[in-house]
Amino acid sequence: MIYYFFTLLTAGIVLLANNPRGEMNRWAAFFLSAAAIGGLTDMLNQHGYGHLANIEQLLNHTLTPYGILIFSLVYSELVTSIKARMVLKLLLFLLPLGTVFATPVQPEFRMDFRFLLGWAAPYYLAACTILIVSLWKETNRRKRRNRFIATIIIVPTIIAALLFINVAAVFVPDRDSFRYVSFFIIYSFSVALICTFIYGVLGVKLRFEQDPFEGAMKAVSSGAVQLNHSIKNEIGKIAISSDNLKRELSTLSPDSLGHLAIIEAASGHMLGMVNRIHSQLRDIVLEEKSVRLDQLLEDCIQLHQGLLDRKRIQVLADYKDALIVNGDPVHLSEAFGNVLTNAIEAMEVGGLLTIRLERVKKNMQLTICDNGTGIPADRLERVFEPFFSTKGRSGNFGLGLSYVYNVMKKSGGSVEVLSRVDEGTAVIFHFPAKRFRPRVTGG
Secondary structure (H helix, E strand, O other), X not given: OHHHHHHHHHHHHHHHHHOXXXXXXXXXXXXXXXXXXXXXXXXXXXXXXXXXXXXXXXXXXXXXXXXXXXXXXXXXXXXXXXXXXXXXXXXXXXXXXXXXXXXOOOOOOOOOHHHHHHHHHHHHHXXXXXXXXXXXXXXXXXXXXXXXHHHHHHHHHHHHHHHHHHHHHHHOOOOOOHHHHHHHHHHHHHHHHHHHHHHOOOOOXXXXXXXXXXXXXXXXXXXXXXXXXXHHHHHHHHHHHHHHHHHHOOOOOHHHHHHHXXXXXXXXXXXXXXXXXXXXXXXXXXXXXXXXXXXXXXXXXXXXXXHHHHOOOEEEEEEOOOXXXXXXXXXXXXXXXXXXXXXXXXXXXXXXXXXXXXXXXXEEEEEEEXXXXXXXXXXXXXXXXXXXXXXXXXXXXXXXXXXXXXXXXXXXXXXXXXXXXXXXXXEEEEEOHHHEEEOOOOX
């Protein structure tokens, strides 16, 4: 059982060290640590620490179901309100806390396993249900894959722990059930290890931590803001100095004045580039309103109509559902515009642009699809990285899709890109059900 302790504790430490600020990581580490301490019981008893073993066993039985339930709530993203999650955490902690205070540890440890089963079973089953529901409701393909992996790793072992530990403690108390649970623990870590090799994730990291692009976005944004500030200051000095020289040295030759004009124009161009980079990397602050997505998309198409006409690109728009989204119309419009621009540039003369707005399960999905050149598979997984671009032309900073990613993340949704070379690209925006409502027509 000591191996059981070190295995689970190590997994918890890895998850916590990987992203200590991530709420999902913290609760995953809490759950794994609470489960891990169950592996110390035999060792503590053998070395004469029976009293400590009783306390450890009590904490293991009460904190493990609580930990996995809260982790599931956080991981599923079904409860988005921070205040609501805090209330749930406090309310759900009452039963574990009550069990701890109601259980005598001295002179004899007497735990009421029937009472424990009465609330621990609903906690375990609720955790499994939440994980399965979050998998079923997820429409983003990458997130759905990660939720599927997390579910097949966690759910079977939770059910096994419930049956062979909690239920067995009530109906067959003298039976050593740990050896049965150990098979499921081995199964969970085996699946996690396989997924590490297939998907390049660390252990059971999966989707427990922040989205892989999120850390990169924050790091790049922070560095770019500082760099932009320094560059703007230096460019400003150059522009002021060149302007002062031009005023003071009025007798300069035409060639000298021409050189000063070049310096002035170059500094202005550099300042414009810095401002463009800064505008798309700065932290996005949403001013949310009720927005009709179909109307917002029509406005975006109208803004691009000149380019569409020049390339004789046909637009097929299908708005199956009249929906109103709670979002920032300026940022959403800019995000849609970036995708439309990319799609138009990827197509030859006479291309086809398809825009589809529809419900998928209970969520809403916007797809912008072109029949252009497509993106090679080795570049597709990098399209959201800041400063990465599939376009070979100058003046493109590779920030368009990074900005789109940030807008959707801040808006509570997500975005993904599907593409095949010589067939085209589809950019899919996912809006969760809580962000929209049907538009009332008529009246």
